[in-house]
Amino acid sequence: MDRAQRLAYNQPTWLDTVAAWLLALLWILPLAYAVWTAFHPTEYSTRFTLLAPLTLDNFSRAWEAAPFARYFLNTALLVAMILAVQLVLATLAAYAFARYEFRGKNVAFALVLVQLMIMPDILLVENYKTMSQLGLVDTLVAIGLPYFASAFAIFLLRQTFLGIPKELDEAARVEGATAMQTLWRVYVPLARPVYTAFALVSVSFHWNNFLWPLIVTNSVKARPLTVGLQVFSSVDQGVDWSIITAATLMTSAPLLIGFLLFQRQFVQSFMRAGIK
Amino acid sequence: MSSIQLVDVAKRWGTTTALDDIQLNIASGSFCVLLGPSGCGKSTTLRIIAGLETASAGQVLIDGRDVTLLPPAQRGVAMVFQNYALFPHLSVADNIVFGLSVRKLPAAESAKRLAETAELLGLSALLDRKPSQLSGGQQQRVALARALVAQAKVCLMDEPLSNLDAQLRQEMRTELRQLQQRLGLTVVYVTHDQAEAMSMADQVVLLNKGRIEQAATPRDLYAHPATTFAAAFIGTPSMNLLRLDGGRIAGSDIPASRDAHWLGVRPESVALGGRVPATVRSVEYLGADLILHCGIGSEMLTVRTGGQADLAAGSAVLLEWADAAAHHFDSQGQRLHP
Amino acid sequence: MSSIQLVDVAKRWGTTTALDDIQLNIASGSFCVLLGPSGCGKSTTLRIIAGLETASAGQVLIDGRDVTLLPPAQRGVAMVFQNYALFPHLSVADNIVFGLSVRKLPAAESAKRLAETAELLGLSALLDRKPSQLSGGQQQRVALARALVAQAKVCLMDEPLSNLDAQLRQEMRTELRQLQQRLGLTVVYVTHDQAEAMSMADQVVLLNKGRIEQAATPRDLYAHPATTFAAAFIGTPSMNLLRLDGGRIAGSDIPASRDAHWLGVRPESVALGGRVPATVRSVEYLGADLILHCGIGSEMLTVRTGGQADLAAGSAVLLEWADAAAHHFDSQGQRLHP
Amino acid sequence: MSARAAGHQSHASIHAWLLLLPALVLLVAFTHWPAVSTFVDSFYSTPKGSRAAVWVGLENYRAMNDDPVFWKAVRNNLWFAGATIPLSIGLALVMALWVNERIAGRAFLRMAYFTPTVLPMIAVANIWLFFYTPQYGLLEQVTGALGLPSHNWFGDQSTALACITLVAVWKEAGFFMIFYVAALQTLNPSLREAAAIEGASRWYFFRRVQWPLLMPTTLFVLVNAVINGFRMVDHVFVLTRGGPDNASTLLLYHLYEVGFKFWDTAYASAITVVLVVVLASVALFQFFVLDKRVHYK
Amino acid sequence: QTTEISFFYPVAVGGPIAKAIDGFATDFMKANPGIKVNPIYAGTYQETIVKALTAHKSGTPPVTSVLLSTDMFTLIDEDAIVPIDNFVKTADDKAWLGSFYKAFMMNSQTGGKTWGVPFQRSTVVMYYNKEAFKEAGLDANKPPATWAEMKDAAAKLTKKDASGKVTQWGVQIPSSGFPYWLFQTLTTGNDAILMNDAGTQVKFDDPKVIEALQYWVDLGKAGVHPPGVVEWGTTPKDFFEKKVAMMFTTTGNLTNVKANAKFDFGVAMIPGNKRKGSPTGGGNFYIFKKSTPAQQEAAFKFIKWITQPERAAEWSMDTGYVAVSEKAYGTDALRKYGRDFPPALVARDQLPVSVAEFSTHDNQRVTKALNDGLQAALTGTKSPAQAMKDAQAEADRILRAYK
Numbered sequence A: 001m002d003r004a005q006r007l008a009y010n011q012p013t014w015l016d017t018v019a020a021w022l023l024a025l026l027w028i029l030p031l032a033y034a035v036w037t038a039f040h041p042t043e044y045s046t047r048f049t050l051l052a053p054l055t056l057d058n059f060s061r062a063w064e065a066a067p068f069a070r071y072f073l074n075t076a077l078l079v080a081m082i083l084a085v086q087l088v089l090a091t092l093a094a095y096a097f098a099r100y101e102f103r104g105k106n107v108a109f110a111l112v113l114v115q116l117m118i119m120p121d122i123l124l125v126e127n128y129k130t131m132s133q134l135g136l137v138d139t140l141v142a143i144g145l146p147y148f149a150s151a152f153a154i155f156l157l158r159q160t161f162l163g164i165p166k167e168l169d170e171a172a173r174v175e176g177a178t179a180m181q182t183l184w185r186v187y188v189p190l191a192r193p194v195y196t197a198f199a200l201v202s203v204s205f206h207w208n209n210f211l212w213p214l215i216v217t218n219s220v221k222a223r224p225l226t227v228g229l230q231v232f233s234s235v236d237q238g239v240d241w242s243i244i245t246a247a248t249l250m251t252s253a254p255l256l257i258g259f260l261l262f263q264r265q266f267v268q269s270f271m272r273a274g275i276k
Numbered sequence B, C: 001m002s003s004i005q006l007v008d009v010a011k012r013w014g015t016t017t018a019l020d021d022i023q024l025n026i027a028s029g030s031f032c033v034l035l036g037p038s039g040c041g042k043s044t045t046l047r048i049i050a051g052l053e054t055a056s057a058g059q060v061l062i063d064g065r066d067v068t069l070l071p072p073a074q075r076g077v078a079m080v081f082q083n084y085a086l087f088p089h090l091s092v093a094d095n096i097v098f099g100l101s102v103r104k105l106p107a108a109e110s111a112k113r114l115a116e117t118a119e120l121l122g123l124s125a126l127l128d129r130k131p132s133q134l135s136g137g138q139q140q141r142v143a144l145a146r147a148l149v150a151q152a153k154v155c156l157m158d159e160p161l162s163n164l165d166a167q168l169r170q171e172m173r174t175e176l177r178q179l180q181q182r183l184g185l186t187v188v189y190v191t192h193d194q195a196e197a198m199s200m201a202d203q204v205v206l207l208n209k210g211r212i213e214q215a216a217t218p219r220d221l222y223a224h225p226a227t228t229f230a231a232a233f234i235g236t237p238s239m240n241l242l243r244l245d246g247g248r249i250a251g252s253d254i255p256a257s258r259d260a261h262w263l264g265v266r267p268e269s270v271a272l273g274g275r276v277p278a279t280v281r282s283v284e285y286l287g288a289d290l291i292l293h294c295g296i297g298s299e300m301l302t303v304r305t306g307g308q309a310d311l312a313a314g315s316a317v318l319l320e321w322a323d324a325a326a327h328h329f330d331s332q333g334q335r336l337h338p
Numbered sequence D: 001m002s003a004r005a006a007g008h009q010s011h012a013s014i015h016a017w018l019l020l021l022p023a024l025v026l027l028v029a030f031t032h033w034p035a036v037s038t039f040v041d042s043f044y045s046t047p048k049g050s051r052a053a054v055w056v057g058l059e060n061y062r063a064m065n066d067d068p069v070f071w072k073a074v075r076n077n078l079w080f081a082g083a084t085i086p087l088s089i090g091l092a093l094v095m096a097l098w099v100n101e102r103i104a105g106r107a108f109l110r111m112a113y114f115t116p117t118v119l120p121m122i123a124v125a126n127i128w129l130f131f132y133t134p135q136y137g138l139l140e141q142v143t144g145a146l147g148l149p150s151h152n153w154f155g156d157q158s159t160a161l162a163c164i165t166l167v168a169v170w171k172e173a174g175f176f177m178i179f180y181v182a183a184l185q186t187l188n189p190s191l192r193e194a195a196a197i198e199g200a201s202r203w204y205f206f207r208r209v210q211w212p213l214l215m216p217t218t219l220f221v222l223v224n225a226v227i228n229g230f231r232m233v234d235h236v237f238v239l240t241r242g243g244p245d246n247a248s249t250l251l252l253y254h255l256y257e258v259g260f261k262f263w264d265t266a267y268a269s270a271i272t273v274v275l276v277v278v279l280a281s282v283a284l285f286q287f288f289v290l291d292k293r294v295h296y297k
Numbered sequence E: 001q002t003t004e005i006s007f008f009y010p011v012a013v014g015g016p017i018a019k020a021i022d023g024f025a026t027d028f029m030k031a032n033p034g035i036k037v038n039p040i041y042a043g044t045y046q047e048t049i050v051k052a053l054t055a056h057k058s059g060t061p062p063v064t065s066v067l068l069s070t071d072m073f074t075l076i077d078e079d080a081i082v083p084i085d086n087f088v089k090t091a092d093d094k095a096w097l098g099s100f101y102k103a104f105m106m107n108s109q110t111g112g113k114t115w116g117v118p119f120q121r122s123t124v125v126m127y128y129n130k131e132a133f134k135e136a137g138l139d140a141n142k143p144p145a146t147w148a149e150m151k152d153a154a155a156k157l158t159k160k161d162a163s164g165k166v167t168q169w170g171v172q173i174p175s176s177g178f179p180y181w182l183f184q185t186l187t188t189g190n191d192a193i194l195m196n197d198a199g200t201q202v203k204f205d206d207p208k209v210i211e212a213l214q215y216w217v218d219l220g221k222a223g224v225h226p227p228g229v230v231e232w233g234t235t236p237k238d239f240f241e242k243k244v245a246m247m248f249t250t251t252g253n254l255t256n257v258k259a260n261a262k263f264d265f266g267v268a269m270i271p272g273n274k275r276k277g278s279p280t281g282g283g284n285f286y287i288f289k290k291s292t293p294a295q296q297e298a299a300f301k302f303i304k305w306i307t308q309p310e311r312a313a314e315w316s317m318d319t320g321y322v323a324v325s326e327k328a329y330g331t332d333a334l335r336k337y338g339r340d341f342p343p344a345l346v347a348r349d350q351l352p353v354s355v356a357e358f359s360t361h362d363n364q365r366v367t368k369a370l371n372d373g374l375q376a377a378l379t380g381t382k383s384p385a386q387a388m389k390d391a392q393a394e395a396d397r398i399l400r401a402y403k
């Protein structure tokens, strides 16, 4: 007898499946187009025939247009640094918000939340002033500094910490752990899925951030990939999709491949994070 | 070695009083059970001893030393939490030595103690597992191991067995009790299960609404409940409390052996075949026992009899109980001594 | 009206077999308890009856109608989930009438049924509350009300009382059983607590590793366990199973009344003062009872005696039991009939 | 009692503030302080060369009130937000419901929905430019094959904003989906079974159970969506630059033009202040008011 | 002791521009050991000025930067730059300054002072598909020279498929991004000048200007020009894809078109009505005020060095921009290049009739008023006259402060 494993009550219908796939194809279309165009000669960038010849030319042209090797290094260092500092600072702050009662807590929390709303792009001039007073212009630190304290991370971690059973905290205290030890040895490991989830968001944001890094850096030694990518949006000449898509794929490849390889873990992280 | 005293302890949250005027002496090396219904203040008492809460008034002495304002880590107590509070991300071994590594004990010493404790509790084969890979009973033992490895002489436990199923709970009770005796620990143990309290305790402290109702040995508590509350709370099925009306069971003309407000008789003290007529209202079969719910006058009387008896609801029975098995209480619920 | 039959039902997930060759008849209007240790397939059986899982083989008949492939809603069953599965955002009233509003019952009819059911279960005062504002017992009753309001004649319950504390569980058992009888429901009830099974069931179905070990009335199960598994699983303390060695209790020269592989005696069937010498190894005081763990030869024997007895570990005792109280099993664990 | 408690309290307070300190210092230095000085600047004139800024009171706000482009941007932005917010949240929810179930190709679907989050907007916008290009753009190739007339999507005042909106929805939905998936995973699976036994259809179950229970997530996502509805302008730079004739100008883009093209920093400050006040009140309203109302636990 | 100068430059055309600039800097430093040039790529023109002015406002601007010639007034108003005249001392310097095409200097001087030095300059020209011309029966070597001719040619070049859908437009004048610049090709041809030299007065409501706009709008109405606002960025691609037979775009596109047009194409001067002509465009060197005199001198030296004929010629060939001086076209390299590829000379030939790119005080704001008006007319929401009247009013309001 041919029996379904589960009854229809929670099974998506074939209509759902078709719709879901259609939407997915639509969603992935830009990426698909980028792949198509990047691997074909320019004249095929707007024509889709199966027999179009393949080429890596666009990539080599793109690669030569800027010192991408160095930019990759800078970007990697930058996102790693930002992420590391964000996590440390947000962890401490979130712990304070989640596990301490103190005067001014709501005010402090509101101050943090306000950052969610203030786009750093508007504060360019002011922040540039601060950086040049600190003598940090044209350094990786300067790119990262305004983002080190992340309201989003603090908020997310606070939620997570609040969800960690209070008994674990108490157990650690009875065992003689200090607040810092408790944080480090109990809260942080337990919040690992949230850390992963946040890392994904933070890395993809800073990997792609553009205006502020452009403004605050001058030399190849401090500039990230996006600044290199900008070479291709050559205003006077119109859009050359072949090279732009090649450059886009090239610069976002690490993220895309990373996501493909670890997508299970990432998605599960988000899920286990139970972000609400 | 490690006695515990609570002197005049009270705990208030805003306007609610969780504990009031608690006086308690727990002898060193004894097994003390805090018993009572939900919300009576058991956990609060335990947490005040542990230092997880500060008493609003009064003092906590451990071994005669005033620890009222010390943080938990400095009181020399270990604690087993209700749901074990095992660190889910750490292996069994790491869970057990958590406190040691926090206190920076030398690795060799720590490994030695771990091995001993694991051996003692039969956990040696499980040291590499995560808590989620353990059964409830095993988790319970890990929590216990974590408490024991610090070699604190006082061990506090908050309903440690409440999550286990009946069978396992039974086994763990025996195991826990044996361990406590072997190691000479002072244990303060919270439960709301009177059977658990009776089978394990040297001293049962029965709490009610933040006050101590009675503190006594299990046998004493069972034989001489100080109040109707204690009488009804201890024993399953619980003691029958029949209202007396002019020396007779209310609604009937069956006389009681002495005048009181309440007549208490335990179900197992009532025997079939006597002089007191009653009607079986309902029957509960428990294998070894049969529980009869009988009506006498306007009162209900529960009778425990052997499981092989075959009585259906509606039958008329004759009952009896010894005078010595009768307890008497006044209208305040206080025991009337003979 | 609403009998249930399982014919040759099996359930496999990949290579694991959760249920195998299940044959079961549940009479209309009876209270059937599925009993067994964790993982034995109780929930799976229940969910197959409900239609939440499909059997890998075999048929499910309700009232003679083959419902094997029908979705849950068309089987005319109601269900109470272990954790109640109350909708946390809906009020008690909305939770109860959820199914009625799905079925677009006229508002008046729906209100009438709600009022009746709430009345029946004593929930009338709580209708506006959210589930989180209820105690465990109240939540349980809401779940029950939701199941009853549909007036389905079959009600399935998966460990509905397991989250309640001892006292409340006791009360709810009686309440549930009375309700079932009053409404003439066919109830299939899952539990792993044998006391619960014994006190509630018309028929107990004991499952073990996906197979039916024994299906019988509580008394029959208790008096004539078909296997050592059934013997050990039913009753607290559980039946003593003494290994026999050449017609004698292993490690001793005490003869058994007949030759077998196992001799089974229930703790309450053993009396103090007889011809069998034993040593008390440990003692458990339970108020009404005293449990003695005694050694005989290389075997252990648990004895239940009155709580007033005062025996300490180490004492020598003499025991006895009636021949009629002895059960015998072969080496496969199967009961040997006289 | 109070003396005891107070001792503990103040000790904990110090500890808590120490933990917060590093984050707060940076927040103050790079968010609050600049924001405050922006606020102050909005009451002065724009310093130009040797002309220093002078106090002008509400002059900049008055100018804002008289600026037709500002009001156009407000209208556009409301339209844009009004469309992106429900669309992206709605799609995110649908996506989440799909990938939360045992649908064929779940891993691929999840990845497909999520890719927009990973791709840099500046680059992807150029790809969208191709999609919308008249005559040989992807959209035209499709509509052309269907025999529909050609249309200049970005070059027409009536469609430019809608096109921009679609790109934003594409970018956002997958990101929000993740939050919904996470929330759905935490819902008790027996609720669904309970509903199934009661005969609830999927739609009924969604409407009466899942949707209300997802409310806290929806609020979190909503606030993010509202903020992004006023913050997402990267694609405008590449796609339309606010045109034609301001048909697709959004507030932040207008702000950028005023601040970094016109260099009218004082006026830009005034716009910033308005924007921040509006958004901050939305977010704070959520966290301190609504948050308390929609949690059931 | 070396003087270090930072130098911001934008990239507006494709190709390895950064390498070329770095090469120049290295060569310059070899020749001038006391100076260290630090070239900093700063994005597009817009991003470059944001970066430069942000740095200026916080006190640390670059020493020199290439920025749009139209940013002159903005930079003056911000008090960010110094006049080049300060450094022109010797006769050689004067000769150098006088060597640039006059058309380019119009955007570099105001109030009798020179503020910028032309570097990567361009102008608008018309590219046309010779094959399409032949197919339409037009003379591929005789591109239209007047508005009327262009409209006729465009009509012939417009092709439709069976369903009446246009498959090839006759002419395309892009109107996104900076429509005002393309619009100037029409106003100049109609003998209208949009602003005064001081940058304080505009003449959008001049009937000749309105007439020019009307012509543009009419091209669309006649069905020979795509409707609505046409994207600047995709225009070259439209041309390559043969979706348009004639396009107006910058000379900076020449290299691009040469590489990607798979057909024979021609470059022509912009057709005129009353006269011929086109605006110039592109970037000038500026020297920033907040740097030391020594740095400014060094920067001046660098600017002078990099605009020498040989380098200007090289730069022109690398990028497709117009070389900035007559002498550059006299160099062997460029002469040969022009002989092999005559279209490269069209822009130069157009320079004598070219006019300054539109620029005023508060430039971007005034420009935006014009752009909005143009787009409104092109998308049909306003009549040309109304659009220009509104733009004029807005510009007058903005410029009131500068009179």
Ligand SMILES: Nc1ncnc2c1ncn2[C@@H]1O[C@H](COP(=O)(O)OP(=O)(O)OP(=O)(O)O)[C@@H](O)[C@H]1O
Pocket (backbone or CB within 6 Å): B013, B016, B017, B018, B036, B037, B038, B039, B040, B041, B042, B043, B044, B045, B192
């Ligand atoms: N943090 C608190 N704030 C306010 N009231 C509290 C707090 N903790 C406990 N209480 C109150 O104090 C009383 C005693 O609580 P406690 O936890 O000690 O009860 P318990 O005996 O352990 O009950 P249970 O068996 O349910 O665990 C209860 O009425 C409870 O509501």
Ligand SMILES: Nc1ncnc2c1ncn2[C@@H]1O[C@H](COP(=O)(O)OP(=O)(O)OP(=O)(O)O)[C@@H](O)[C@H]1O
Pocket (backbone or CB within 6 Å): C013, C016, C017, C018, C036, C037, C038, C039, C040, C041, C042, C043, C044, C045, C192
């Ligand atoms: N979805 C599933 N996939 C695979 N195996 C399953 C699944 N559900 C149950 N099982 C397996 O089937 C067997 C029976 O499970 P079932 O849930 O019926 O046990 P149970 O008797 O209800 O146990 P418990 O008392 O722990 O609830 C178990 O071995 C279990 O691991």
Ligand SMILES: [Mg+2]
Pocket (backbone or CB within 6 Å): B042, B043, B044
């Ligand atoms: Mg408690």
Ligand SMILES: [Mg+2]
Pocket (backbone or CB within 6 Å): C042, C043, C044
């Ligand atoms: Mg189960």
